[in-house]
Amino acid sequence: TAQGRDVRLSPERIEGYKFFVNKIWNASKLTFANLDDFDETATAEVADSLADLWIKARLNKAVEDVTTALDEYRFNDAAAAVYRFIWHELCDWYLELSKPVFYGKGSAEQKQAAQKTLGVVFPTMLKLLHPFMPFLTEELWQVFHGDDKNSIMISRFPAVCSEWKNDAAEKEMETIMDMITAVRNIRGEMRIAPSQKLDVLMSTVDEKTQKMVEKHKDYILNLANLESLTVEINAVEPKGVATAVVGSTKLFVPIVGIVDLSGEIARLEKELAKISKDLQQSSKKLANRDFMSKAAPDIIQKEEDKVKDFQKKHTTLENALKKLKGMSA
Template sequence: RDAEGKKMSKSRGNVIDPLIMIDKFGCDAFRFTLAMLASQGRDILLSEERIEGSRNFVNKIWNAARLTLSLIQGVRGFKEESFVNDSPFLPDRWIVSRLQKVIKEVTDSIETYHFNEASISLYDFIWHEFCDWYLELIKPNLYGKVSGFNNEKTKETLLFTLTSILKLLHPFMPFITEEIYQMLPHREAESLVIERFPEVRENLVEEESEREMEVIKGVIETIRKIRGEVNIQPNVKVEAYLKADGRQELLLKYAPYIMELAKVKDIKFGEKEIKERCAIDVAYDVEIYIPLEDIIDVEREISRIEKEMRKLDEELEKIFKKMNNREFLGKAPPEVIEKNREIMEELKNKRLKLASSRKRLGALR
């Protein structure tokens, strides 16, 4: 069926030709889209936009592989079964531990024919954990900005993780995974198709490393959220003051990575260091204070937010009247009603975020 749930037919003009889609977006993207949408007992609602999204994922994998290959130059060869998760660098231990859990999720989903769940697990892990976090965290080390950790072990971890990702992804994207596999140094088989599928290794799971990594990610995400809410420009670096009882040693050790990913110029610890007129938030048990006095014009930003909120209120009023109009609800097709309902929820969520920003800035007056 099409994206609106209608049966495809030539008379409706909503048929999606697989051959045209493969020519336009590639076979791997089309195949992965079908896997993601293949939920048991439900029709596949297919659209060109969904296939395009999978094509973007293919591009993400290709770019991540190219970056990985550039970073692991000179890495020593090793047998995968002999790999040990003992890197002194926390993100190395974290990504390997997370990989083991993803291997279990994907294996269980494939064995029970839940191919959509397997593909979604892979999508989330590759895009949001491997690319968005791990690759960004290891760059300062491998580019020479930060020293003190074992870069050789990080390179081994990177190669081990990418190789495992290619094996997991191969049933869903056979062409790009084989192409990347042929570029890997020290590969163990002539072709990816005859490689053994990854198996969970419980000795590589590091629960404590995962918990510690969540704290670091939480601090970075919270600082990013504050920056977004008060509209701090991307090129402006801020100061951060942290109250981190019990977490200070961990955060101090990985402060350079927090500064790099959250665009922070300086991190200070302790209550005495905290200045007035700060945006305040909490990540786990870490209190985060971001001074704003010399960074933004508070009154001007409040004025901008209030203007945007008034505009949203007008749009919400219009769509609210429409959704409470019996004549409209009686005549409009179900998909149109659903689309309007989605728009209304989107506007409400946007207004809530603006209200949160307005409240945060109001406290700085």
């Protein structure tokens, strides 16, 4: 919680922390399993991948944010920074990007580079997390270091490393991640099964972007679960596709033959009608003076949150419906 602010003890919040601990534990199992055959002496000249450069740059930023927040006694901000790095960057992205390399889809050099990176990132992450989760991090530290029984408490706290700062890698990886997210969003909107392989066409406006995507296309193929990815400059938009835009690049995802257009339109229209009714009811409550004057602040807040959620869903459904009707015309 923010400095000087009291909040009610929330069972949902505690459950969220339980999920966070489970996330760390599973990430640790993946790390230990893939560092078993790690030979540190063989990785001196191995070049880092884009994902390796990116995660070290993001860890560097997390170290900076956590250290600054702790120095200023903003413990909530320090905890939020390490939480954000572990869950949303290390687990959600880096480990997922690295799994194909660990499981035999990459070269031996790529695997060694990922092992080298994880061998540095993982213990640094534990040290950042230790002030907030001392028992869990001590246990994982002991497992990670094996015969070295020194406590994590007497290890040196992480410091910012200028060599890890890499704005270019962060920018490139952010673009790749946005492209993966765009395909995933189309899957969600169109209810396309995650297991369904897709053929995606990308249209870029320049050769630089085309070359960058081609160089790192394996990330997109693996995490967006694509059958193929074609990257062209100023490609013509095919018929029967869902479209997403990432920066100046357009992504075309074919859905004709994959999605039952008439059935999906009927489902979305029914769902949109229900959301519209729910939104109207909640909006009426908030417009009612009696309700606003008598209801407890937390009840009003819940209703306001519901309205925001309904509005977001309403917009998403409208956009999806518009796309499908355009394809079936």
